[in-house]
Amino acid sequence: MMPEKIGAYANMPVWTQVLIAIVGATITIVPLLVWSDKRVNRKHQHWLCPDCKKPFGIQEQYRFWAIKHKRLSTPPSRGPILRCPHCQKDFAFSPDGRQVDEDGNFV
Numbered sequence: 318m319m320p321e322k323i324g325a326y327a328n329m330p331v332w333t334q335v336l337i338a339i340v341g342a343t344i345t346i347v348p349l350l351v352w353s354d355k356r357v358n359r360k361h362q363h364w365l366c367p368d369c370k371k372p373f374g375i376q377e378q379y380r381f382w383a384i385k386h387k388r389l390s391t392p393p394s395r396g397p398i399l400r401c402p403h404c405q406k407d408f409a410f411s412p413d414g415r416q417v418d419e420d421g422n423f424v
């Protein structure tokens with residue numbers, strides 16, 4: 318019977334309800350985070366290394382650069398840092414895939 322079930326939930330101690338809410342939120346959010354992380358990684362693996370012109374491939378570690386101080390020049394102010402598996406060098410990029418220097422200016 319439905320009313321009894323609702324009553325049972327309301328009679329639970331508050332900490333149990335909080336626990337259920339936390340567990341429920343974790344189950345919902347974690348796969349979403351993992352999914353969005355993998356999706357971003359997949360987008361970058363086709364970008365080419367400026368040195369050897371080979372694709373970066375899947376990154377072991379996903380890193381970002383960001384400008385902390387305000388600049389007068391145009392964005393980007395943040396983007397991914399990709400390591401070329403062939404040259405073992407790090408390269409900074411704008412979010413749309415153009416190479417930038419350490420100050421965030423287009424190369």
Ligand SMILES: [Zn+2]
Binds near residue numbers: 366403
């Ligand atoms: Zn390379």
